[in-house]
Structures are given as structure tokens and as C-alpha cells.
Amino acid sequence: MAELSDASLLVRSFMRAYRYTTSSWRPARLTKPLAACNVGLVTTAAFHLPTQPAFDLKLAGDPSFRVIPTEVELATLKVGHVSPSFDHAGIERDPNLALPISRFQELAAEGAVGRLNGRAWSFCGSIAKPGELIRRTAPEAARQARTDEVDVALLTPV
């Protein structure tokens, strides 16, 4: 577990004073075995393709997302995060650390899950003012996943 005491004084002060938003949801129910499920991946690691625009790193955050085809060559992914709060070296060396495309291709080949969805969703997680994320962009990505008939989703922060 990351420890708040490891963060810089500025970050610690911000995180202690910040008023976190409680999420609002209705529980979904799994109606089939995982071995038959289409899996969607979502990360806030700010990965993007070289051909996609970078994230806007303004202070309040960029609530937009990039669609990542899961057949992408992982080594070509760019990391758009510039947050000094975490070590970027791991996800730059191995994007599977936050966007485990290879792992789910293996799990699908073994039959542990049905398949990996053809697209994944990448956000830049440094969003201090999440209103636009809640109202517009997260529901938009979720509707895309629903259109793709995604059954289950794994989400990773950095």
C-alpha cells in the first residue's frame, strides 16, 4: 500500500484537506461465468497512442479519455502523466503494470476469461475537480463499453 507519509509535504497537505467525492452506483450483477465474459480494461495512467493528442495537464485535471485498441504494440504507448507524485519508470518499462493487455490475452487463451475487449479506456487520473468526469466523460466511456458488450471491467490507478 502506498503510504501518505511517503508523499511530499505539499501533496500530503493537499490530500488531507481535499474533500473526496463518494461515488454513486447501482450494483450490477454477473449473469455468466468469467470464462464467458468480455473484459474491459480502464486505467488512469494516461497512456495514449503516438497519434492521439496528449492530455491537457492543467491544474484542475483533464477529464478526457483516449481509446486504446487492445491489439496495440504496447511498446509504442506514450505515458501522458506528468504527476510528480508517483514513479513513472515502471509503467514506462512495462505498460502491463497498469494496462494488463498481455495478461488478459493469456487469461483468455487459457479460458479463464472469455475474451479481452477490442478497446480499452485511458484517462489521466490527476483530476482535482471531477465534475466533468462524473457528468460527461466517464459515462461516455462506460456507454462505449456497454456498446461493446463488455461484461466486466478492471480499473487501475497509478
Add this chain to the structure above:
Amino acid sequence: MCNQSVGLIQAAFENEGIVTVSISLYRFVTEKVRPPRALCVPFPLGYPLGAPNDPALQRRVILAALDLLTTDEPPPIIRDFQP
């Protein structure tokens, strides 16, 4: 902020009928955001599935997270990963 953002995006996916689970690097944030299902992992920020180029560890974390999708326990669920 990543842990809050993940929980809020997770809620949107859950509301579309998709059963969701997230990784948490900061339990205290996840306890406030209260997403449907979260697996707290003992790794530093930037390392949600453990270590780069360590497929075995990444796989163990993923399988532990997937376990939360099939449990009978009603959400919200916050569980600690046991390495």
C-alpha cells in the same frame, strides 16, 4: 487523485450494468470514494499490479481482483491483496 478518479469512472461503468473491480493504492481514499469492489494492494504509487515485467505477480493480483467479481458478498467490497 488517481484513486478517486478510478472509483468515479468505475461507478459509471457499474451503472451501465458492467460488473467492475478496481485496484486501490490508497485505502483511505477508496474508503471515502466507496466504489463497488476494490482490491487494496501493498505496492507504491505507479505500481498497481506489483512490478514491471513480472507476469506472475501481475497475474496473481489480477486473479485476486477477479475473485471479487464472483463473490456472493454484496458491494461495496474493499479487500486486501495477500501477496
